[in-house]
Amino acid sequence: xxxxxxxxxxxxxxxxxxxxxxxxxxxxxxxxxxxxxxxxxxxxxxxxxxxxxxxxxxxxxxxxxxxxxxxxxxxxxxxxxxxxxxxxxxxxxxxxxxxxxxxxxxxxxxxxxxxxxxxxxxxxxxxxxxxxxxxxxxxxxxxxxxxxxxxxxxxxxxxxxxxxxxxxxxxxxxxxxxxxxxxxxxxxxxxxxxxxxxxxxxxxxxxxxxxxxxxxxxxxxxxxxxxxxxxxxxxxxxxxxxxx
Numbered sequence: 212x213x214x215x216x217x218x219x220x221x222x223x224x225x226x227x228x229x230x231x232x233x234x235x236x237x238x239x240x241x242x243x244x245x246x247x248x249x250x251x252x253x254x255x256x257x258x259x260x261x262x263x264x265x266x267x268x269x270x271x272x273x274x275x276x277x278x279x280x281x282x283x284x285x286x287x288x289x290x291x292x293x294x295x296x297x298x299x300x301x302x303x304x305x306x307x308x309x310x311x312x313x314x315x316x317x318x319x320x321x322x323x324x325x326x327x328x329x330x331x332x333x334x335x336x337x338x339x340x341x342x343x344x345x346x347x348x349x350x351x352x353x354x355x356x357x358x359x360x361x362x363x364x365x366x367x368x369x370x371x372x373x374x375x376x377x378x379x380x381x382x383x384x385x386x387x388x389x390x391x392x393x394x395x396x397x398x399x400x401x402x403x404x405x406x407x408x409x410x411x412x413x414x415x416x417x418x419x420x421x422x423x424x425x426x427x428x429x430x431x432x433x434x435x436x437x438x439x440x441x442x443x444x445x446x447x448x449x450x451x452x453x454x455x
């Protein structure tokens with residue numbers, strides 16, 4: 212069942228607009244079976260609580276590492292047709308674009324889970340005689356056009372009320388409106404070690420933790436689904452934050 216994170220001091224609680232309920236997930240990494248479970252939880256919760264406006268926020272890293280990137284994208288694209296979902300870009304989606312543009316990065320991509328993505332589209336990771344560029348062309352041919360379109364249209368961030376959703380985090384000392392894409396997708400230590408109270412409460416993934424963290428200035432909901440089997444779902448309504 213849902214369990215509350217520990218609370219922030221009442222005067223500092225971030226708030227959503229009245230009637231809005233947000234469901235957030237990050238770092239699905241090809242774990243289509245876990246995604247299906249969490250979507251069933253969302254649907255049941257909406258049916259029971261009937262919020263005025265439900266928003267689903269998916270915070271990137273849909274591909275690589277896990278067993279079924281293709282099915283994961285199919286599920287998310289189908290979900291997008293409901294019209295109440297926001298899809299953010301993760302560093303893995305950005306890295307795939309980089310690999311397509313520069314095949315010399317192909318082996319690096321394989322090491323961070325690209326092999327699993329290839330296999331989900333029916334392709335065998337590179338053997339000695341294969342050129343990376345030919346396998347990447349084969350991947351593009353194997354990907355349905357709607358998958359390419361989905362990956363091309365991912366957003367960098369989403370703001371609602373006092374909450375700012377992003378894949379990796381933000382650069383301390385820089386206004387949220389001035390953040391660079393590289394930081395939003397890749398930042399770790401400078402953000403994770405910061406005690407800065409940002410202008411919004413930051414909800415992010417990217418850096419796996421054993422269980423979802425709620426800190427004074429940010430929440431991390433990446434629980435390493437592909438390795439742990441634990442895909443965390445965060446729900447927010449008003450100032451109440453819960454995790455499953």
